[in-house]
Amino acid sequence: MSSTDVPSVFTKDHPFPAKIVENRLLSRPGSAKETRHLVVEISGSGLSYKVGDSLGIFPTNRVTEVAELIERLQATGDEPVSPAMLKLASPLPLREVLTSRLTLASPTQKILSTLLGKVTDAAEKVKIEALLKPEAKEQLTAYLDEREYVDILAEFPSGRLTPQEFVDHLRKLMPRLYSIASSPKPHPQHVHLTVAIVRYRSNGRERVGVCSTFMADRAEVSVTAVPTFVSHSHFGLPEDHAAKDLIMVGPGTGIAPFRAFVQERVATAATGRNWVFFGDQKKATDYLYEEEWTDYVAQGQVARLDLAWSRDQATKIYVQDKMRANAAELWAWIQGGAYFYVCGDAKRMAKDVDQALHDIIAEQGGMPIEKAVEFVKQLKKDKRYQRDVY
Numbered sequence: 001m002s003s004t005d006v007p008s009v010f011t012k013d014h015p016f017p018a019k020i021v022e023n024r025l026l027s028r029p030g031s032a033k034e035t036r037h038l039v040v041e042i043s044g045s046g047l048s049y050k051v052g053d054s055l056g057i058f059p060t061n062r063v064t065e066v067a068e069l070i071e072r073l074q075a076t077g078d079e080p081v082s083p084a085m086l087k088l089a090s091p092l093p094l095r096e097v098l099t100s101r102l103t104l105a106s107p108t109q110k111i112l113s114t115l116l117g118k119v120t121d122a123a124e125k126v127k128i129e130a131l132l133k134p135e136a137k138e139q140l141t142a143y144l145d146e147r148e149y150v151d152i153l154a155e156f157p158s159g160r161l162t163p164q165e166f167v168d169h170l171r172k173l174m175p176r177l178y179s180i181a182s183s184p185k186p187h188p189q190h191v192h193l194t195v196a197i198v199r200y201r202s203n204g205r206e207r208v209g210v211c212s213t214f215m216a217d218r219a220e221v222s223v224t225a226v227p228t229f230v231s232h233s234h235f236g237l238p239e240d241h242a243a244k245d246l247i248m249v250g251p252g253t254g255i256a257p258f259r260a261f262v263q264e265r266v267a268t269a270a271t272g273r274n275w276v277f278f279g280d281q282k283k284a285t286d287y288l289y290e291e292e293w294t295d296y297v298a299q300g301q302v303a304r305l306d307l308a309w310s311r312d313q314a315t316k317i318y319v320q321d322k323m324r325a326n327a328a329e330l331w332a333w334i335q336g337g338a339y340f341y342v343c344g345d346a347k348r349m350a351k352d353v354d355q356a357l358h359d360i361i362a363e364q365g366g367m368p369i370e371k372a373v374e375f376v377k378q379l380k381k382d383k384r385y386q387r388d389v390y
């Protein structure tokens, strides 16, 4: 049954209150990262998915952060407010909009401009004026990057804003997408996710990513309702994938959809070969789903598994280096009709992998780089080069 056959009543505008039924650490103690395997139950929702799709999640903010904001506003949390960005039919209590409707991070210059007209303390006024000077653009950007709204209210306490004035500065809290890490064939009622939990420090405070920590810390297993929808994607397997070879490059959480692809290929007894490139910092702590990959290789269900550990030796090794080291075979697979997939970090990895692919095609195919560019364009047109990068 394909995902389009069954229209669920649950959509992005009307998300399904799902439960997380499993939440376990994938990275091992000593890892610089916290990556988790989460299982979301979708039974009873009518939601269906195909491999390559993503799951959308609407998070809520941390209670402690909301409480601090309410305190800084000298409010109770019960004040009815109607934030400009939400266009509500009727006002909602301040606590509710701060918890589940608005983003408390990424402040903009506008809050400083408003506070400038409000502060009664001379030193606070001087500080805001300095930040808003046209020649201080860089300092302003650096200042805002390091802060959330709560820092700004704390820094300019004399500029008392009413709850309504404050919420009018905040943007909508948006859902986050996660590549689905399971196939509906073995898991029709569950969606697996591979999530990197965002935690860091800035301006002397512990910060968290809203949605990753909502799922990791605040959504109680089998209890908390997690508003969820399926985001259908063009990224995925061709209908007639059974006999096709697949090359899948997915370092870090980029491995998620390829775990789903391989589950699907095994469930449907596909005869095409699977080649997986995975990588992360250290083999001992960051080898996500190690037992599963080892089993797939032992069973011949993954024909090739190439692993790149960036911090296990003096010279960093990345997935694109592993591709280059296997250039002749990679070219042979592509010439044989293989599909090439990439998932994960858009900023560096996807660009480096794309460059490596072009170089391999040019070198191995004995063609000038302009021809390789045309070759890759054609691969994309034929949907044989697909990316799910973020």
Ligand SMILES: Cc1cc2nc3c(=O)[nH]c(=O)nc-3n(C[C@H](O)[C@H](O)[C@H](O)COP(=O)(O)OP(=O)(O)OC[C@H]3O[C@@H](n4cnc5c(N)ncnc54)[C@H](O)[C@@H]3O)c2cc1C
Pocket: 054, 105, 176, 177, 178, 179, 180, 194, 195, 196, 197, 198, 199, 200, 201, 202, 208, 209, 210, 211, 212, 213, 253, 254, 256, 388, 389, 390
């Ligand atoms: C199609 C798609 C698929 C995706 N699939 C996955 C997936 O499978 N797994 C996965 O984990 N994610 C995936 N993501 C990313 C995911 O949607 C979220 O963006 C991610 O989980 C962070 O969301 P958050 O709410 O936890 O963090 P947010 O609250 O959005 O905070 C993130 C922000 O925090 C800041 N930040 C983070 N770290 C630091 C730091 N060290 N120093 C300073 N600032 C910092 C940055 O401004 C960053 O933009 C996917 C995204 C897309 C679009």
